[in-house]
Amino acid sequence: MMGTGPQTATETASETIFMAHGRKRDNRLEPKKEWGTWQPFFVVAVILRILFTLAPSYDVDMTGYLAWSRHLADLGPRDFYATFHVVYAPAYQYLLWLTGEFASLTQMGAASHVQFIKLWAVLADAVGASLLMRLGLGMDRPRAGFALAMLYFMNPAVLFDSSVWGQFDGIPAMLLMLVLLLFLEKKPVAAALIFLLSVLTKPQSGLLTPIVLAAFLHALFGLKWKKWLRTIGLALAAGTGMYLAIILPFYTPTSLSGRIPKWLDPFWWLFDLYLRSIKDYPYGTANAFNLWFPLGGQTVADSTPVLGLPMSTWGFLLTAAGFSLAGWLLLRKPHHPGSLFFASWIALFSAFLFMTKMHERYLVPALLIGTACMLYEFRLAGPFLLVSAVTAFNQWVVYDLSWSLIYWLPVSETRGTVASLLLILAYGWTVFILFRVSGETGTSAGGKSAIVDGPPVLAATETKQIERRKIR
Numbered sequence: 001m002m003g004t005g006p007q008t009a010t011e012t013a014s015e016t017i018f019m020a021h022g023r024k025r026d027n028r029l030e031p032k033k034e035w036g037t038w039q040p041f042f043v044v045a046v047i048l049r050i051l052f053t054l055a056p057s058y059d060v061d062m063t064g065y066l067a068w069s070r071h072l073a074d075l076g077p078r079d080f081y082a083t084f085h086v087v088y089a090p091a092y093q094y095l096l097w098l099t100g101e102f103a104s105l106t107q108m109g110a111a112s113h114v115q116f117i118k119l120w121a122v123l124a125d126a127v128g129a130s131l132l133m134r135l136g137l138g139m140d141r142p143r144a145g146f147a148l149a150m151l152y153f154m155n156p157a158v159l160f161d162s163s164v165w166g167q168f169d170g171i172p173a174m175l176l177m178l179v180l181l182l183f184l185e186k187k188p189v190a191a192a193l194i195f196l197l198s199v200l201t202k203p204q205s206g207l208l209t210p211i212v213l214a215a216f217l218h219a220l221f222g223l224k225w226k227k228w229l230r231t232i233g234l235a236l237a238a239g240t241g242m243y244l245a246i247i248l249p250f251y252t253p254t255s256l257s258g259r260i261p262k263w264l265d266p267f268w269w270l271f272d273l274y275l276r277s278i279k280d281y282p283y284g285t286a287n288a289f290n291l292w293f294p295l296g297g298q299t300v301a302d303s304t305p306v307l308g309l310p311m312s313t314w315g316f317l318l319t320a321a322g323f324s325l326a327g328w329l330l331l332r333k334p335h336h337p338g339s340l341f342f343a344s345w346i347a348l349f350s351a352f353l354f355m356t357k358m359h360e361r362y363l364v365p366a367l368l369i370g371t372a373c374m375l376y377e378f379r380l381a382g383p384f385l386l387v388s389a390v391t392a393f394n395q396w397v398v399y400d401l402s403w404s405l406i407y408w409l410p411v412s413e414t415r416g417t418v419a420s421l422l423l424i425l426a427y428g429w430t431v432f433i434l435f436r437v438s439g440e441t442g443t444s445a446g447g448k449s450a451i452v453d454g455p456p457v458l459a460a461t462e463t464k465q466i467e468r469r470k471i472r
Helices: 012-018 030-053 059-075 093-106 110-136 142-154 155-164 170-184 186-201 203-220 225-250 264-280 311-332 339-356 364-376 377-400 414-439 460-467
Strands: none
Touching: 012 203, 030 110, 030 142, 030 155, 093 110, 093 225, 093 377, 110 142, 110 155, 110 170, 110 311, 142 155, 142 364, 155 364, 170 186, 170 203, 170 339, 170 364, 186 203, 186 225, 203 225, 203 264, 203 311, 203 339, 225 264, 225 460, 264 460, 311 339, 311 377, 311 414, 339 414, 364 377, 377 414
């Protein structure tokens, strides 16, 4: 999972990510020069993303966010969850609260208020792009990092989700990417805290729990028992403090209050919220173009049997198989930094494709990690671009129908069936490539193999530089 490059006591924290990939800073290209090349493109992209926020939002979601923002500014967080049906933990509500206070102070109109709400997600997308740049620099591949950062920031699925629809999937995407980078930098406590923040932003982040737990335990290997205990104790103490600081202003007693210890109820509150939210879409699929759409699962109860088992059971079994593949990728090459990204991408992809109750946007937070995978294996570009296209199309179909006051796609939607089959194809393509990568130990023809002192070639300008490096 982590790199094995040499480290000395004199290296500063800023060098850690470079050493995690087996390189020293002196070997990389000059970042200021590269930034100077890409800066105009990035500035234009930011302007375009902001202009897209002027487009009409998905009314069902944005009406709720606008009402939440105004309520928090007027009345504060107490009884917020009793007043509204909210399926998210409070982390994002603090941003809506801040936006509402600013809108109230400046007497901002509804249209401008909506645009400011969208800007939080656009900002998160920009930070996510900067993390790709940082990863590219750490791998001595600044050109690739900047190029993929631009690809992510202007990815139609990401752009549409944040700038047009008005959702905030870019925030957990950025946080999950930061979690993986912190593990590469050997900062497991910080990674665990950011992961908790991501779960408190959107429940779908919790799907990455097995990967994060494996990475955290891997970081503890080889530590003396005192440091091992200190690391776990620090993570638990800091995590508990962060959780309570975010939750308590919004907390109201749960249905178990009085039957469990009073101090435990705030911790049960989150599980109670997310368990209730699962019941919102008890379908094989809820507008998501995944395995269950062509099988007739759209808005059909996921308790409906398929080949003798309920769709929900099949979803669990197939998702478990996908997560087993993710675990195998981690164990196959545990010291290759790319394995952490490969495993995370395939885990989130598997969950969206196979689990029931999926919504049309639930794959968006995984696209940042999927983009990072291409830094390690550019052969993943083909299936990733197909995934991005299907995800963008999925959002567009639902968004477009909403203008006719149609919020649920019909069971026999031909476009959805075709798009779902393409996504299944992309998944198989991805798995095939990752199996090939896992078995490679050197370079293949054309420099496409992944296990060189870094990832495969993204641009022809980098080919000679990488070929000169010693093959492990």
